Amino acid sequence: MKKTDDKKKPKKFFYAEDKKTEGEESGNFTDFLKSVGNFVMEVAETVISVLVIVFLIRYFLIQPFYVMGQSMEPNFQDGEYLIVDEISYRFTEPERGDVIVFNYPKDPSKNYIKRIIGLPGEKIEVSDGRLIVYNKENTKGVQIKESYIPKEWDTLGEVIEDLDDDDYFVIGDNRQPNASSDSREWGELARCNIIGKVWLRAWPVSEAGVIKHYNDDYNLVSR
Missing domain, CATH: 2.10.109.10 (Umud Fragment, subunit A)
Structure with missing residues (x-):
């Protein structure tokens, strides 16, 4: 009858490195630019809307007089x-x-x-x-x-x-x-x-x- 080796062999662990590929980094940067662009567009639309309202009020509804x-x-x-x-x-x-x-x-x-x-x-x-x-x-x-x-x-x-x-x-x-x-x-x-x-x-x-x-x-x- 064969004797078993009481010493357990060490287990091997494998780690997956969290490295982003070049394509993933480029995609994230593009998303960032899109979000910035959307924000700028929203601000621009708001400013333009306010200016249009002010223009309409100033020239068609009320006018200041000194x-x-x-x-x-x-x-x-x-x-x-x-x-x-x-x-x-x-x-x-x-x-x-x-x-x-x-x-x-x-x-x-x-x-x-x-x-x-x-x-x-x-x-x-x-x-x-x-x-x-x-x-x-x-x-x-x-x-x-x-x-x-x-x-x-x-x-x-x-x-x-x-x-x-x-x-x-x-x-x-x-x-x-x-x-x-x-x-x-x-x-x-x-x-x-x-x-x-x-x-x-x-x-x-x-x-x-x-x-x-x-x-x-x-x-x-x-x-």
């Missing part, structure tokens, strides 16, 4: 920063009392800010410090009440203006002598020159907010 001068005091001061709504008048007509920004008829490169007093088809009379409106409802004429200007301010000038179907009569709130160049001086404002309605005061911060519309002032009262 007040220069004293013609709209005491309600709008020199140096104030306003936001002009450019879209509302595409769906509705300008109303009496609206504060608007428009291209100055005698020099369209300049923008003015004034308040609408007379509407298309009306006759406006400036006389004895008062603003008188003649229209179909008030053939004898009625005086406009203006609580937004000091009582001691008279509307200077002697003017009678018949407005065509697409014209407006605009005046600055500042009625002191030589304070405002408006329809009393250069006549009616054509609808096509209106840029938009002043909607918001953005600066100074202490005065920021939506512009008030004095609706009660335009319930015209008889003279």
Whole structure:
């Protein structure tokens, strides 16, 4: 009977080396480049989308306006920063009392800010410090009440203006002598020159907010 060898022979272990082939390394680098490219494309698309939105808002919906001068005091001061709504008048007509920004008829490169007093088809009379409106409802004429200007301010000038179907009569709130160049001086404002309605005061911060519309002032009262 053969004797078995009590000493066990050592087991042999085989280790697989974790080496990446040249092809695998190239594939990983390509994937990395693709991920970077995708990220850059996403960022670019986002930036372009934002720029398009800003462009549309800036040129078709709202526009900033910087007040220069004293013609709209005491309600709008020199140096104030306003936001002009450019879209509302595409769906509705300008109303009496609206504060608007428009291209100055005698020099369209300049923008003015004034308040609408007379509407298309009306006759406006400036006389004895008062603003008188003649229209179909008030053939004898009625005086406009203006609580937004000091009582001691008279509307200077002697003017009678018949407005065509697409014209407006605009005046600055500042009625002191030589304070405002408006329809009393250069006549009616054509609808096509209106840029938009002043909607918001953005600066100074202490005065920021939506512009008030004095609706009660335009319930015209008889003279």
